[in-house]
Amino acid sequence: AASALAMQPTSEADRERRMKWWHEARFGMFIHWGLYSVLGRHEWAMEQEGIPVAEYEKLATQFKPKPTPAKEWAALAKKAGMKYMVMTTKHHEGFCHFNTSTTKYCAPKTAAGRDLVKEYVDAVRAEGLRVGFYFSLMDWHHPDGARCVKDEQARRRFVDYVHTQARELMTNYGKIDVLWYDVPWPLTAEGWESEKMNAMVRKLQPDIIMNNRSKVPEDFDTPEQRIEASKGRNWEACMTMNDSWGYHKADDNWKSPKACVRNLLTCARQGGNYLLNIGPTADGSIPPESVKILTAVGAWTAKNGAAVYGTDPCSVSRSNYMSFTRKGNTLFANVHFWPGSEVAIGGLRSKVLSAKLLATGAPVKFEQEEFRVKFTGLPVNAPDSPITTIAVECDGEPKQDMNR
Ligand code: H79
Known part of the structure; x- marks a missing residue:
C-alpha cells in the first residue's frame, strides 16, 4: 500500500520517473504556427491591432501549408541537438491545427484540409524525438472566451469546449510526452476546473508531464524570455531567437548562435531545460536565420553534448569568460x-x-x-x-x- 501511494501520479517518486527523459534532454524546440503566420506581424497581432473576429477568420482561407513541413522542423531539431518538440496545437487566436468535434475553425475543415497535429506527431516520432503539445486556454475567437468570467452559463460552455479539445488531443494521437498549457486568463483554476482536466489528461496519458500554466503547479515551471531557476521545482526557460514567437517578417533582432548556446548552458548549470522557438511562415517554412542559428548550435552540440545532456546542477559559477x-x-x-x-x-x-x-x-x-x-x-x-x-x-x- 505504501508503494502504491508513493506512485500516485503527482507523488515526487512518480514525477521523477516521468521526468527522467526530460531532465536528460535539456534542450527542446518550441514551434509557434497559426493564422498569425499569414500576417507575419507577431502572434498577438489580432489582439494588439484590434482585428475583428470575422475579419481574422478569413486568414484561414490563406493558410495552405506545403506538404509535411513538420518533417523539416523535426530534422532541424534533431540536427540542433534538441530532444523534444512542443508545437502550438491552438494559440490564443483559437484556430485549431487538429481535427476537433468542437468547431469548424480548424485546419482539417479549412483551406489546409488536413490534420496538422497528426502530421507533426508523425514527423517528430520519425526523428526519434519526444512529442509535446502547446495548448492555449485563453481564446480570442470563442464567443464565451472573455464573457465566461461574469456569465456562469458561458463559463460552463467554454470549459466544456476546452476540456473536450484537451480530451481529443490526449486521445487521438497516441502517446504524448508533454502538455504545455498557456495563458489561463481570464479564469481561476477553479473556473477552468483545471484539477479535473488534468486528472483526465493523466488518465489518458499516464506518463505525460504538464507545465504550470493551468494555474495548478503540476510538473514544471515555465519562466518566459528569461532564465530563472525555480527552487525545489523542475523548470524550463522558453525563449525566442528574435523578439517574436509567431512569424514576424520584419523582426530582425536575431540572437547569435553563441547567445543560444550560452543560454542552453546557463539552464543546464542550474538543472533546467531550454525550449527554443521557431516561428515558421504560413506555408511551414522555417525562417532562414533560424535555420542558420540552429545549424551552428547543432555543430556545437554534436561535439560538446556531454557538457549538456544528463548533466547535474553545478555550483561552480565564477568567471567572466x-x-x-x-x-x-x-x-x-x-x-x-x-x-x-x-x-x-x-x-x-x-x-x-x-x-x-x-x-x-x-x-x-x-x-x-x-x-x-x-x-x-x-x-x-x-x-x-x-x-x-x-x-x-x-x-x-x-x-x-x-x-x-
Ligand atoms: O505563446 C507565447 C506568447 O504568445 C504567450 N506565451 C508564449 C509562450 C504570451 N505572450 N505574452 N504573454 C503570453 C503575456 C500574457 C499577458 C497576459 Fe493578459 C496578462 C495574459 C493575461 C494577463 C493581456 C493582459 C491579456 C489579458 C490581459
Missing part, C-alpha cells in the same frame, strides 16, 4: 570569450586529475596552485566555435570557494 556545467566529478569549462593560450579558474577546491578539449579529446596541460588552476599551452585563438569546452576531471565534485 566561461560558463560551467558538471556531470559527476567532471567540470565542463565552457569558454565563450577565449582569453588566449591560458585559461584560469579561481577557488576550485577539487584536485584536477586531467583535462582535455571536449570536441577533439586533445589533452590540455594544467598547473594547480592552492587557490588557482591554470590550463596552459592552449591555442591563441579559440579552437572551437562558438564556445570551446574544456572537460576537467576532478577527484570529487568540483566546487568553488572564493575565500582565499
